Amino acid sequence: MTSPGGLAEAIAAESASGTAPLPGAIEGPAAVAAAHAEAVDREGRFPAEAIAALRQAGRLGMLVPAAMGGPGGTLADAVRDCFAVARGCGSAGMVLAMHHSQMACLVAHAGDAAWPREYLARAVRDGLLLASVTSEEGVGGNLRRSLCAPEPAAADDPDQRAHLVKRATNISYGAHASALLLSARRAPDAAEADQVLWLLGPDDYRLERTGGWETMGMRGTRSEAFVVRARAGAEQALSTGFGSIATETMTPVTHILWAGLWIGIAADALDRARAAVKGKLRKSGGSAAGAPGTPRLAAATERLLAAEALLASALRRYGEPGSAQSREMRPAEVNMLKTAVSEATLDAVGQCLIAAGLAGYRVDGAHALSRHLRDLWSAPLMVPNDAIRAASATLMLGPRPQLGRFL
Ligand SMILES: Cc1cc2nc3c(=O)[nH]c(=O)nc-3n(C[C@H](O)[C@H](O)[C@H](O)COP(=O)(O)OP(=O)(O)OC[C@H]3O[C@@H](n4cnc5c(N)ncnc54)[C@H](O)[C@@H]3O)c2cc1C
Incomplete structure (x- = not known):
């Protein structure tokens, strides 16, 4: 559906003006999300404009397969949308991710039952939010x-x-x-x-x-x-028990989509920190090599590229919701994607803050990073990382982790 718009690619393609192109049909809704992000955060209100734009662009039903009346987008398409929207507004990105994760559960577990299938067709037609x-x-x-x-x-x-x-x-x-x-x-x-x-x-x-x-x-x-x-x-009531839905679809899809949106938030923070550092450099007339803040920008980029590699690997291993492949992904790997990416993105934005200095610490201005940091602090505590690691500790004593499968 859309062309890939990963972090590394987006950074590489960044134009001289400091803004990065967004992929395909998501560009409009992502711009709407960005335009209203400050007001949504300040007023603590639902990102109505962004969700209306996503609905209008037909992106809310994207995971519904053609056989069920939808456009048949892939999980990777949904991740790219979450990334692009969260780059403008973390809350709107989270709403989109939660909605897609629930739609994925229906798609994967509706089976032949009439009620969920009818709902999915209607959800695509009317852009219903789940x-x-x-x-x-x-x-x-x-x-x-x-x-x-x-x-x-x-x-x-x-x-x-x-x-x-x-x-x-x-x-x-x-x-x-x-x-x-x-x-x-x-x-x-x-x-x-x-x-x-x-x-x-x-x-x-x-x-x-x-x-x-x-x-x-x-x-x-x-x-x-x-x-x-x-x-x-x-x-x-879906005929598949919730235990199977949670293990096979809800938890892995949620963690994959969350990872995409968290990286989106951090990607915008990195853009802002880079702009702040470049601005200082222009004023001082110094060289990029010795510019204060650049090692922090490098550290932030390292964290984000590692997070993105984890996400890409998880997407490859998981496949599509409901596929035979998706049932083979190990719960410990699904959990580790969540704990690792939530902490890597938060840490990356911390590095960005130090790189940007007071320009990032201010709560106003083009380089402000307060919203990004506050939004990302939800990542380790929504389904607490400590609880997830406690669960993974038990899983670690089962089949050994699949290391060595690099590609
Ligand atoms: C932005 C956001 C959106 C959300 N949206 C939804 C939603 O749409 N629908 C929904 O149903 N829920 C939603 N939730 C709630 C979420 O699913 C969890 O229920 C919630 O994050 C649990 O919060 P808690 O701190 O009360 O957790 P608790 O489980 O009470 O944990 C509190 C603390 O105790 C510690 N802890 C807990 N268990 C263990 C353990 N086993 N081992 C070690 N330490 C442990 C952890 O340090 C944890 O931080 C959302 C949460 C957030 C932040």
């Missing part, structure tokens, strides 16, 4: 535990749909979504880890806001707390 409801009070941030369970309707209830009530601690852009993918126990007597995913359409649920989103970064994601009250027919 949100994730895995978080819940009382499960300690563990995706693989649910307390919420469907209550069957009473025998004399004319509406024979089940009731679901979930007290979610965070639903990104919950108030702005058209549909939800919600994890719940299979039945009232099921174990907490025996979960299924429910697809709730616009008319199936109500949200009651129970907590706000006054955070230091990712302010535009509006990841507020809500009680979700839903009524849904049995056909709205």
Whole structure:
């Protein structure tokens, strides 16, 4: 769909004016995201303009295959979009990544079921935004535990749909979504880890806001707390258990898309730091070799190229959502992509800040890096890296890591 626009390529292609070209049809929405990024961050509001532009450009349904009524974009296409949008606005990039990760779950696990397939066709046509409801009070941030369970309707209830009530601690852009993918126990007597995913359409649920989103970064994601009250027919629960969906699709796709958007945020920080260093150099008339800040720029670029190499390798190993290949990727590798890229990008932006000096430390001006740093601090703590590493520690004692497969 689009031409590749990786970090290394984007840096190499940077024009003399200091701005980098963005790939194909994503260029317009990415520019809209960038134009509104400061206001979205300052006001802590949903990036409505960017999402409308993505909808208009037909990018929200990009992962839906042609056989299901979509354009048939690849996961790499979605990563490039997240990169390009996040380069302008981290919050808009995160909204896009979360939406694509949920769409990927539907695409990979809808099977022949009519309801999710009809939803996907409609989502492409109308540009519907899909949100994730895995978080819940009382499960300690563990995706693989649910307390919420469907209550069957009473025998004399004319509406024979089940009731679901979930007290979610965070639903990104919950108030702005058209549909939800919600994890719940299979039945009232099921174990907490025996979960299924429910697809709730616009008319199936109500949200009651129970907590706000006054955070230091990712302010535009509006990841507020809500009680979700839903009524849904049995056909709205995906037939594949959530354990398999989480392992095969939700977690790997989310980590891959997050990596793309985090690198996008850091790529913009690097552009800004480079511009700041070049500006100082012009004023002082010195040579690039001895310019203060350049070793930090080099260190930041090293981190980002390494992060991008990890992402490229993960994409190659994973393939497409729902493919046989995707089921073979090891959970430890999926986890390590997340922990490594979240920390590498944050560290890279720290290096950029030191390179830019006060121009980057200011919260205003073309070289300001505050938003980038604040947005990226969400990376190691959204699904905490310590918890992921604790899980990986157990996995490390299983099959040995696949080292030596360089290409
Ligand atoms: C920007 C953003 C968007 C989000 N969007 C959504 C969304 O759309 N839908 C959704 O459902 N959720 C969403 N979440 C919530 C997310 O899925 C997690 O539930 C949340 O990040 C957990 O936060 P917590 O700090 O309360 O985690 P906790 O699990 O309570 O962890 C708190 C701290 O305890 C430590 N810790 C926890 N477990 C372990 C362990 N096993 N070993 C060692 N240390 C541990 C870690 O240091 C961690 O930082 C979002 C979060 C963010 C930041």
